Amino acid sequence: MVFEAYQLPEEHAEVRAAVRAVCDAKVAPHAAEADETGQFPQSSYDALRAADFHAPHVPAEYGGAGADALATAIVIEEVARACACSSLVPAGNKLGTMPLLLAADEQLKQRYLPPVARGEAMFSYCLSEPEAGSDAASMRTRAERDGDTWVLNGVKRWITNAGLSEFYTVFAVTDPTARSRGISAFVVERTDPGISFGAPERKLGIKGSPTREVYFDDCRIPADRIIGAPGTGFATAMRTLDHTRVTIAAQALGIAQGALDHALAYVRQRRQFGRAVADFQGVQFMLADMGMSLEAARQLTYAAAGRSERGEADLTYFGAAAKCFASDVAMRVTTDAVQLLGGYGYTRDFPLERMMRDAKITQIYEGTNQVQRIVMARHLLGG
Template identity: 45%
Template sequence: MVDFSLTEEQTSLRDMARKFAKGEMAPHAAECDRAGRFPEEIYRKAWELGLMNLNVPTEFGGSGLGLFEQCLIVEELSRACAGMTTSIIANCLALEPILLGGTDEQKHRLLDPFCASYHLASFCLTEPSGGSDAGSLKTRARRDGDHYVLDGEKCFITNGPFASLYTVFATLDPSLRHKGIVAFAVPRETHGVVPGKEEEKMGHRASATSTVRFEGARVPVANRLGAETEGFSIAMRTLDQTRTPIGALATGIAQAALDHAADYSKRRQTFGKPISEHQAIQIKLADMAQALHAARLLTWQAAWTIDHGQPGSLESAMAKCFASDAAMRVADEAIQVFGGYGYMKDYPVEKLLRDAKLAQIYEGSNEIQRIVIARELLARYA
C-alpha cells in the first residue's frame, strides 16, 4: 500500500529544518545574495544542530539519516536559500566517497573530525576541460613509494576556498579512461594544494565556488579510497546518492516561488480586485502548484527507492531533472505574477530563477540525466 504520510519523526525533522531555515537563513538570504557573502556563522550553526553531514552514519558521529529524511530537510533549507543549502549539503557530497570506498580505519580517521567540530569538505571531480565526461579527466596521480603525487586542476568546487578536506579523482593513465581513475582524500594542509579565488556566480551566491589546483601534492597511500581501479565507480555511486537531494533542493526553490507568488497575488490589486481573482493568474498558480507537487513526489519516490536498497538510477535522474526544470518554470512564472516588481532585486523572486538555473547544471547536467533515463528505459525494452 502506498502511504504518503510522514512519520512523527520525519515531521519533527522537517519542522526543525523549517525553523532553522526561517530563523537563521531566510533573514540573511537577500544580503548574502547581493554581496556574494559566504555566511560562515550560519553554516557553523547548521553544523551545531546536526544539519550538516546528514548522510554520515551515527557510529562516526553523523546524523545517519536515510535519503528520504535528507530530502525533507534539504527542501526546507532550500526554501529559505538554495545557495546556503548547497554549501550546507556539500559535505554530504564530499564525504560520500569515504563512506563508499573507505575502510573502517579511514572512515574513523577522516570522518570523525567532521562530526567533532565544524569543518567543510569539497568534492573535486569536475575539471576545466569537462565535467559530464568524467572518464576523460586529466588530473594525474603518480605512485611514488608510499605516496601518490597529484597534478592538475579542478573547477566549480563548492566550498573550495574553505574546505579542510578534498575528495579528489585523478587518473593514473588517461589511456585507461574510467579504469585508470583513483579516488583520494586530500587534506587542505597538504603541500601543493592550492584553492583558487572565489568565482562570481549568477546564483547560489551565498555558496563559495573556486578552482582547486594540485601542484605535486603528495598524498599518502593510506588516503586512497578503494582500489586503484575503483575511483570512477566511487564517483558515480556517490552521485547516485546525492542526485536525489538536488531534486529536493529544486523543489524547495519551486515551493518558495509559489509561496511568494500566491501571497503577492492576494495583495496586488488590478482592475479593482486582487490579481488572484483573475483567471490568468489562477491558471499560472495552478500550473506552478502542479509542477511543484510532481517534483516533490518524484523526489520522494527516488529517495524511497534508494532507501529500500534498490539502485534508483532511473528514479533519481528523473527526480533531479524534472524538479530542476520545474523549479526554473515555477520561478519564471513567479516573476511573471510579480510583473515589473518581480524583475527588481528588491523583491525575492528573481533570485529564485538564478538559483534554480544551477540545479539544471550541477551534479550531472540535465542532459546527462536524460541520457541516464533513456539508457535505463531502453534497457527495459531489450
C-alpha cells in the same frame, strides 16, 4: 480493503518542522546579503551546525545524526526554501563524503567523517576539470605512486565551497592506459603541500557558496588516503552521483517552494482593478500549474530518496529522473513567480529574482539535464 493516503512518517514531518523553524529564524534573514555580497553566509552555517542540520546524513557510528536519505533530502529542501547557497552546506557535505561511505576502508571513515559530523570541517567533491565536464572519464589530473605516498598534479574546476572546505575527495588518473578503469579516488586536505585555489567564480546565482578551481602541483599525500582500491574511483564517482542527484532534486524543490510561497503571499494582498490579483482566473491557472508540477516533483524526489536509502538497482534511473524533473520544475516555477509579481518580481526588493537565478544551476550541475535524459534513456532501452 482500506487504502490509506500516502503521507510522510511522523518523524520526517518533525524533521521538516524543525528545519523550517531554524531556517525562517536564522537562515532566510541572511539570504539576500549572501547574494548581494557573494560572501559565504557564516551565520547561516553556524545556525545549521548548532541544530545538527549541516551534515545530517553522517551515520551515528561516526558521530552524525544518522538521518536517512529522505530525511536528508527534506533538510536540504527546507534550507533551499530559505537560501539556496546555504543548502549547499548539507548537500555539499553529502556529495564530498559519499565516496567514503560507499568505498573507503574503516580507518579512513573514522578519520574524516567525525569532524564533518561535529561541524568542524566541510567536504568538497573534485571531479570536473576544464576539459572534462560531462565526459568525466577524460580527466587529466594524475596521481602517481611514490613509495608510501601519492603525488597529484592537475586542476579541478567548478568545485563547490573550495577554499572553505577542510577536506576534498579528488579523482585522478592512476593508470593512463585504462580510461575509466584507471581512475582512483583520494582524500586531500586543505593544508596539504601542493594544493591551492583559484579566485571565486563570478556566477549568476548561489553567489554565497564559493566556487573555485583547485590546483594540485606535486601535491603529496600519504598512500593510505586512497578511497577503495586503485582503479575503482570512476565507479565510485558514478555511484556517488546516483545518490546525490537526489539532493539536487531536493534543493530544486526548496527553491521552487520558496518562490511559490512568496508568489502566493503577494497575489493575495496585491490589488488591481478593484480586487485581489489572486481573484483573476489567469493567475489562478498559473498558481495551479505551479503547485501541481511542484508536488509531482516532490513525489518523484521522495521516491528516489527511498531507493537511495535502500540501494535499489533502479536508483540510477530514479536519481536522474528526480534531478532532471525537479530542476526543470524549479526553473518554470521561479520564472512564473517573477511574472506574477510583475515589475516587483524583477527587483531585488523581493527574493523572486534571486530564486530564479539560483534555480538555473540545478539544471546544470551534477550532470546537465541533457545528460540525465541520456542516462534515463539508456536504462529504458536496456530494459
